Amino acid sequence: MQSWIRRFLSVDDLWSVLGYSFIIILTRAANPAMDVALASLLASGMLAIFWLASVSVRARNRERRPNVRILVWGIVAAVSAWVAFGM
Numbered sequence: 001m002q003s004w005i006r007r008f009l010s011v012d013d014l015w016s017v018l019g020y021s022f023i024i025i026l027t028r029a030a031n032p033a034m035d036v037a038l039a040s041l042l043a044s045g046m047l048a049i050f051w052l053a054s055v056s057v058r059a060r061n062r063e064r065r066p067n068v069r070i071l072v073w074g075i076v077a078a079v080s081a082w083v084a085f086g087m
Contacts, residue, residue, distance in 0.1 A: 010061050013069070016047050037084035041077055048073035 011075035027034060051057065051069045058066040 008064060010064055012057050012061055016051070016069070016073070020044065021049060029082055035084055037080045041080035044073045044076035044080060048077060 001005045020040075024036065024039045024044065027039040027042060028036065048070050050071060051066060061069070
């Protein structure tokens with residue numbers, strides 16, 4: 001199990017999840033009326049753009065397929081938008 005985690009996940013993934021949680025908590029603290037799904041849309045969209053635009057993070061995670069991270073955060077953003085806007 002531990003070899004699987006090291007093979008597919010990195011410290012950058014941990015920071016992404018912690019950042020996602022922090023952005024949601026901070027957004028809700030700043031504006032309690034904001035829906036959690038909107039805060040999730042904001043955080044996951046920012047993380048998808050970060051993984052897409054950060055050359056150094058993509059280079060560090062080259063063997064771990066950084067495009068999958070973009071896809072995952074994009075899916076989280078899409079689901080959040082679907083929940084927030086009731087599409």
